[in-house]
Amino acid sequence: MTERAPGGTTTAAGGAVPAPAAEPTERRGRPRNAAVDTTVVETVLRLLEEGVTMGELSMERIAREAGVGKATLYRRWAGKEELMLDVLRSLDDADPELPGTSARDDLVVLLELLRRRGLAKRSSAVLRTVISQVQAHPRLWKEYHQTVILARRATVHAVLRRGMTTGELRDDLDIQLLSDLFVSPMLSRAMLHEWEELPEGLAEQIVDAVMEGARPRPEGPAR
Amino acid sequence: MTERAPGGTTTAAGGAVPAPAAEPTERRGRPRNAAVDTTVVETVLRLLEEGVTMGELSMERIAREAGVGKATLYRRWAGKEELMLDVLRSLDDADPELPGTSARDDLVVLLELLRRRGLAKRSSAVLRTVISQVQAHPRLWKEYHQTVILARRATVHAVLRRGMTTGELRDDLDIQLLSDLFVSPMLSRAMLHEWEELPEGLAEQIVDAVMEGARPRPEGPAR
Amino acid sequence: MTERAPGGTTTAAGGAVPAPAAEPTERRGRPRNAAVDTTVVETVLRLLEEGVTMGELSMERIAREAGVGKATLYRRWAGKEELMLDVLRSLDDADPELPGTSARDDLVVLLELLRRRGLAKRSSAVLRTVISQVQAHPRLWKEYHQTVILARRATVHAVLRRGMTTGELRDDLDIQLLSDLFVSPMLSRAMLHEWEELPEGLAEQIVDAVMEGARPRPEGPAR
Amino acid sequence: MTERAPGGTTTAAGGAVPAPAAEPTERRGRPRNAAVDTTVVETVLRLLEEGVTMGELSMERIAREAGVGKATLYRRWAGKEELMLDVLRSLDDADPELPGTSARDDLVVLLELLRRRGLAKRSSAVLRTVISQVQAHPRLWKEYHQTVILARRATVHAVLRRGMTTGELRDDLDIQLLSDLFVSPMLSRAMLHEWEELPEGLAEQIVDAVMEGARPRPEGPAR
DNA sequence: GTATAAACGAGACGGTACGTCCGGTCTTGTA
DNA sequence: TACAAGACCGGACGTACCGTCTCGTTTATAC
Numbered sequence: 001m002t003e004r005a006p007g008g009t010t011t012a013a014g015g016a017v018p019a020p021a022a023e024p025t026e027r028r029g030r031p032r033n034a035a036v037d038t039t040v041v042e043t044v045l046r047l048l049e050e051g052v053t054m055g056e057l058s059m060e061r062i063a064r065e066a067g068v069g070k071a072t073l074y075r076r077w078a079g080k081e082e083l084m085l086d087v088l089r090s091l092d093d094a095d096p097e098l099p100g101t102s103a104r105d106d107l108v109v110l111l112e113l114l115r116r117r118g119l120a121k122r123s124s125a126v127l128r129t130v131i132s133q134v135q136a137h138p139r140l141w142k143e144y145h146q147t148v149i150l151a152r153r154a155t156v157h158a159v160l161r162r163g164m165t166t167g168e169l170r171d172d173l174d175i176q177l178l179s180d181l182f183v184s185p186m187l188s189r190a191m192l193h194e195w196e197e198l199p200e201g202l203a204e205q206i207v208d209a210v211m212e213g214a215r216p217r218p219e220g221p222a223r
Numbered sequence: 224m225t226e227r228a229p230g231g232t233t234t235a236a237g238g239a240v241p242a243p244a245a246e247p248t249e250r251r252g253r254p255r256n257a258a259v260d261t262t263v264v265e266t267v268l269r270l271l272e273e274g275v276t277m278g279e280l281s282m283e284r285i286a287r288e289a290g291v292g293k294a295t296l297y298r299r300w301a302g303k304e305e306l307m308l309d310v311l312r313s314l315d316d317a318d319p320e321l322p323g324t325s326a327r328d329d330l331v332v333l334l335e336l337l338r339r340r341g342l343a344k345r346s347s348a349v350l351r352t353v354i355s356q357v358q359a360h361p362r363l364w365k366e367y368h369q370t371v372i373l374a375r376r377a378t379v380h381a382v383l384r385r386g387m388t389t390g391e392l393r394d395d396l397d398i399q400l401l402s403d404l405f406v407s408p409m410l411s412r413a414m415l416h417e418w419e420e421l422p423e424g425l426a427e428q429i430v431d432a433v434m435e436g437a438r439p440r441p442e443g444p445a446r
Numbered sequence: 447m448t449e450r451a452p453g454g455t456t457t458a459a460g461g462a463v464p465a466p467a468a469e470p471t472e473r474r475g476r477p478r479n480a481a482v483d484t485t486v487v488e489t490v491l492r493l494l495e496e497g498v499t500m501g502e503l504s505m506e507r508i509a510r511e512a513g514v515g516k517a518t519l520y521r522r523w524a525g526k527e528e529l530m531l532d533v534l535r536s537l538d539d540a541d542p543e544l545p546g547t548s549a550r551d552d553l554v555v556l557l558e559l560l561r562r563r564g565l566a567k568r569s570s571a572v573l574r575t576v577i578s579q580v581q582a583h584p585r586l587w588k589e590y591h592q593t594v595i596l597a598r599r600a601t602v603h604a605v606l607r608r609g610m611t612t613g614e615l616r617d618d619l620d621i622q623l624l625s626d627l628f629v630s631p632m633l634s635r636a637m638l639h640e641w642e643e644l645p646e647g648l649a650e651q652i653v654d655a656v657m658e659g660a661r662p663r664p665e666g667p668a669r
Numbered sequence: 670m671t672e673r674a675p676g677g678t679t680t681a682a683g684g685a686v687p688a689p690a691a692e693p694t695e696r697r698g699r700p701r702n703a704a705v706d707t708t709v710v711e712t713v714l715r716l717l718e719e720g721v722t723m724g725e726l727s728m729e730r731i732a733r734e735a736g737v738g739k740a741t742l743y744r745r746w747a748g749k750e751e752l753m754l755d756v757l758r759s760l761d762d763a764d765p766e767l768p769g770t771s772a773r774d775d776l777v778v779l780l781e782l783l784r785r786r787g788l789a790k791r792s793s794a795v796l797r798t799v800i801s802q803v804q805a806h807p808r809l810w811k812e813y814h815q816t817v818i819l820a821r822r823a824t825v826h827a828v829l830r831r832g833m834t835t836g837e838l839r840d841d842l843d844i845q846l847l848s849d850l851f852v853s854p855m856l857s858r859a860m861l862h863e864w865e866e867l868p869e870g871l872a873e874q875i876v877d878a879v880m881e882g883a884r885p886r887p888e889g890p891a892r
Numbered sequence: 893g894t895a896t897a898a899a900c901g902a903g904a905c906g907g908t909a910c911g912t913c914c915g916g917t918c919t920t921g922t923a
Numbered sequence: 924t925a926c927a928a929g930a931c932c933g934g935a936c937g938t939a940c941c942g943t944c945t946c947g948t949t950t951a952t953a954c
Contacts, residue, residue, distance in 0.1 A: 027921085029920065030919045031919080031920060032929095059910075059911080063932090068931085070933085070934090071912080074912080080910095133359060136278075136359065169437050178437060180411065180412065180429075181408055181433060181437065183411075185400070185407045187407070188406075189403065189407075193364060209396055209401070213437075214393055214401060214433050215393065215436075216393050251897050252950085252952075253949070255898090255900095256900075281940055286901090292902060292903090293901095294900080295900060302942085477925075507914090515928065516929090517925095521925085525915085525916085578804035581862075587862060591861065591862075615885070616881075624878070627883060633857045634853035637860045638814065639804075639814075651843070652849075655847070656883050657883050657884045659880055659886075660850065660879050661839070663882075696946085697903070698903030698904065698946065698947090699903050699944070700945080727936080732906090738905060739908095739937080739938090740904090740938080744904075749936095895952105895954075897951085898949105900947105902946085902947095903945090905943080905944070905945090906943095908939105911936105912935105913936075914935085917930105918931070918932105919929090
């Protein structure tokens with residue numbers, strides 16, 4: 001959580017943890033309006049979708065457009081960057097349903113998800129804008145990295161490990177290296193803002209190419 | 224050139240073209256002080272190395288620290304972003320000498336170069352800072368992409384194409400896809416700011432893993 | 447009364463009337479804590495004595511220092527200014543005992559009282575601060591003028607009128623003019639914040655000088 | 670001068686001293702726009718005349734209405750109060766021409782001037798507003814006191830001293846006391862915001878009453 | 893030489909955003 | 924219903940930067 005507040009569960013973030021159980025803190029005074037978090041994040045998204053540049057997105061303006069006092073913003077987020085982090089998090093969606101038929105199929109699904117995300121309406125312009133903003137702030141990037149990126153990575157690792165045990169994948173390679181072989185070709189295109197060049201069958205192409213390798217095989221391409 | 228000026232030659236940028244020869248324009252008044260470009264870019268680099276955040280790097284401060292008038296900055300760059308673009312370009316170094324013994328060896332050299340860059344003193348902290356700034360500006364990013372990134376990519380493509388003709392590499396794969404398979408694992412780690420996790424033999428590991436593929440091969444690992 | 451409240455009795459103000467007796471209004475809910483009025487006014491006085499500037503005296507701070515909710519303040523006073531008016535009133539003390547031996551002696555006592563007030567601990571720094579605040583608000587000043595100043599003036603007028611009948615004072619002068627001749631020399635020094643320049647025998651000096659006039663008298667100085 | 674600036678002669682203030690001659694300070698950069706001082710002070714006066722309350726007169730608004738950047742205001746004045754001090758000073762007019770026929774006549778002229786000032790268009794509402802604001806700030810008030818009030822007082826003292834030598838006035842009274850006897854009756858009415866009660870012949874009435882004294886004189890009232 | 897013209901350091905200028913604080917209002921839980 | 928606590932919207936505070944604009948000075952080329 002980036003929230004400055006004492007307690008309080010963010011409704012904005014996607015997979016927010018439901019507060020670590022016991023909370024004996026005696027709460028006094030008027031409680032925070034939970035709707036404010038949502039409203040603000042939604043407002044930022046709306047503005048970004050309308051083509052508002054990052055530089056034009058001042059806290060001043062966000063407050064104005066969201067119909068919220070500036071103090072209210074600063075009560076919840078330490079600055080524009082932390083707010084952006086929450087906006088970024090709100091774009092994350094839950095883990096996908098994997099077919100489980102084979103490591104290859106699971107990987108295709110995961111990569112396809114990544115591709116779709118890049119092409120999705122909201123994420124497209126918005127994500128690339130917000131993410132570069134967050135990247136410029138080491139602390140935020142670290143937080144995002146640990147919260148979101150590592151979570152996604154864990155899913156991939158699980159699939160790979162299962163593939164190794166079934167013999168579908170080589171087991172003499174470092175799991176992280178293997179993970180990168182599959183994921184990074186899609187990921188780097190995304191990060192270089194080449195979303196538009198993500199054609200339909202790309203996920204399958206990547207997975208199959210990595211499976212078979214760049215060196216010509218004597219026999220046919222497996223199966 | 225990002226320069227606004229009429230005819231100025233950048234000394235800062237690495238592979239800057241030395242002005243297209245003939246220049247019949249009648250030049251009058253005091254000529255630009257070429258040292259200023261260098262001084263400014265070096266000042267920015269120095270500040271970034273000293274740990275100054277992107278947000279703290281105002282034109283005001285750059286001018287102050289470089290001992291230069293603000294007008295002088297704006298006479299040469301349209302804004303902070305264009306200045307940063309030049310700073311970024313100044314970090315680029317010339318193309319490497321390739322051994323040419325095999326596609327595999329050439330690729331290892333290229334990836335090793337990428338890895339070293341990430342670990343180099345200047346580039347380390349600085350590059351990741353500047354690049355995220357430039358990424359936030361579509362226009363600048365496009366310019367950087369076309370000037371620098373595509374140039375590097377061309378080198379890789381040449382190597383790959385040569386490997387296809389020699390039979391060292393499969394020729395049934397899209398050249399860009401193949402390029403991504405080799406380069407992106409190193410690149411994405413860099414972009415996710417995981418420079419520190421770039422171990423010694425990583426370049427070789429990646430190249431060999433991509434060559435052989437993730438699927439177990441019946442026979443031994445080639446040659 | 448400045449109080450907004452239904453029926454509250456101010457304990458702070460000096461000569462406050464104790465609520466006009468009968469009050470058939472059906473009062474419900476928790477009754478007001480009468481101590482709050484006192485606490486708040488005393489807190490303001492304490493802060494002012496401690497050298498807190500007028501500008502630093504926000505309602506926020508008053509509530510904080512008095513250990514009182516902001517709403518409670520606004521329930522009793524419409525704003526900072528009305529609160530200050532009550533503070534100012536709390537500084538007023540009862541009418542003095544006049545000797546009555548002669549108009550001259552009575553005037554000396556009245557002026558001496560004015561002088562002493564200026565030198566008193568509380569009034570000194572505080573009064574000059576609060577009064578200038580109240581002066582900036584026409585409505586409040588009018589209220590203070592009518593409540594306090596006119597009351598004082600009436601006392602002086604009575605003394606003067608008695609002096610006229612006894613022949614001690616000229617009866618061809620406007621009573622208000624005459625009053626000003628005696629009182630204003632002391633008063634204006636006070637308002638110009640020249641309290642410190644109020645020497646011991648000043649009251650007598652003023653009264654005698656006004657009695658005799660500025661023009662040299664042929665005979666000795668009376669009586 | 671309240672100005673924060675290095676050097677610079679205020680054009681706003683009335684009796685501004687013309688800079689103490691030699692000024693070897695090497696001035697660099699764009700010089701201040703002298704017109705700004707005038708514009709700002711005039712804007713404040715205009716707003717006050719239009720009935721804008723002191724509380725509504727924020728630096729924000731002054732800048733807006735004067736078409737001036739906030740930084741420009743703060744470059745010249747340390748805050749609202751110091752600006753008000755200059756506004757107050759701009760209301761001061763030069764010393765009057767005294768008839769010199771007698772001390773009595775001179776005093777009447779001086780008091781009449783005071784009375785007129787109170788009734789004048791600008792001074793009326795404005796002066797009482799600004800002065801109470803300045804009064805609330807000890808430092809400013811002290812400055813105003815020393816700059817303006819003491820200057821006026823000196824004029825009165827000169828008149829009195831001359832009257833003493835000519836025998837028109839008693840010479841056994843303290844000069845400051847004597848000064849107060851004449852001036853304060855008019856002054857205190859002004860400070861108590863009783864401008865409206867300043868009738869036509871008041872100046873003469875006061876002077877004559879103080880000259881003759883409050884005690885009945887045996888012979889006729891002089892001359 | 894002497895004019896002309898541009899570059900230069902400095903810094904004022906009108907704007908705008910920053911993050912903080914206050915003013916008044918409101919909404920909790922407790923008394 | 925009063926009360927302490929504190930969230931809420933609005934808006935002023937004083938500072939920092941933005942990009943532009945004078946200043947006085949310096950340094951070239953053109954006459």
